[in-house]
Amino acid sequence: MTVKNPDREAIRHGKISTEPLRDKPAVPSWALKLGMAVTGLIFCAFVVVHMVGNLKLYLPAHEDAHGVVRPALDIYGEFFRTVGEPMFPRTSLLWILRIVLLACLIIHIYGAFALHGRSRRSRGKFSRSNLMGGMNSFATRTMLVTGVVLLLFIIFHLMDLTIGAQPAASDVFEHGEVYANVVASFSRWPVAIFYIFAMLMLFLHLTHGIWLAASDLGITGKRTRQVILFLAYLVPAIVVIGNIILPLSVAVGWVS
Template identity: 65%
Template sequence: MTVQNADRDSIRHGKITEKPLRERPSFPTWAIKLTMAITGLLFALFVLGHMVGNLKLFMPATDGVPALDSYGEFLRTIGYPLFPREGFLWIIRIVLLVAIVLHFYGAFALHGRSKRSRGKFKRTNLMGGLQSSAARYMLVTGVILLLFIIFHLLDLTIGAGVASASFEAGAVHNNMLATFAPERWWVTLIYVIANLALFLHLTHGIYLAVSDLGWLGKRGHAIMVILAYWLPAIVVIGNIILPLSITFGLVS
């Protein structure tokens, strides 16, 4: 490895320079990778649970209350009365927000360190297939997902800006029907594109997380195929079916 700004006087006289190749980082790389692995798997579990809950859109109403609205009320009353109404839900939101900050910090920190270490040399197609493409665009898909999270919160949680004119807090079923109405086809398109980015991000992210956590043993390959390919595929297909079904009039 070439040492930048080497002590050429020492080298000329046969002395070994004791200067480090690079400055010691404030946070070790292994700690950042561990943090990203844990937060990444946390997000994977969250999007899986979120998708399963949203599929209640297709379930029949009970006593005139849509199943999706009952599910939304359940989330707001988890732990009540031990926790105040929506208290546990806010704990989940805060944990996810902290995880997002840590995940993005780790992503850009590792990207910067990797770029400085490689210099002008580039490593391409080392893994082959879909994993190489997913790895190449991890930062891009990550930024797309961050922008989509903001859009999604404004659209179906806060009800501001991009939300439909008929948004009503707590009316999850009707809000979903309104936002994916045929005349708002562009919202459906945004959700489809974001979920394709989610598939690429998850498939490589889960692979890296399981690998960094040391769960890839001799028999781990079969499990990895399920985790890194089938799980993201199931999540994304479930997420895409929802807006498409409403936009094309299959759910009302």
């Protein structure tokens, strides 16, 4: 290792320098890794719950709390807007959830780019690749790329089905009409294809992310890590398959 020390005379006489090799970062790497692990697991839990909720698209319409027959997906969406009433104002808990997820997203993105930058500076011109081989190596190399794709997808998805902003949203978007908005959105083939592509990126990102989170949280038991490796493929596969079925069902006309 080359020691960057301006005191060449001290180096020549074999004196040990007390100067650090690099400036101490404001946030240590272990804290960034821990933050990414915790926020990543929160996102994993969220996408699982979100996928289960989306599958209500296939349930038959039934009466809501006011006796009005509505699609099950609309009733599910209304539940999130009214949960906590009358103790809490309408949509208050929903906004708390959104703020928590936004904070997790900021921590996750900052940690990803900070650690990537530190890794590049520490490695310099030397690089090692294909240490694990196969899918693990590919997922490792593409974590930043898949993360950026997922960030773009999140922005588009919010504009499309939450905010209803043009040109992302369909022309017939209407707040509260979740079922109709989903059908109108996925009836557009470019949107359906982008959604499916994003879900494939989610599989790669989640698979390697769950494994990294287990390592960063200090899980070292051999049997436990074997279970986690199994779950690291099973859970993302279930989520991705469950989510891909939605746009396909609408795009080919199975749901209308």
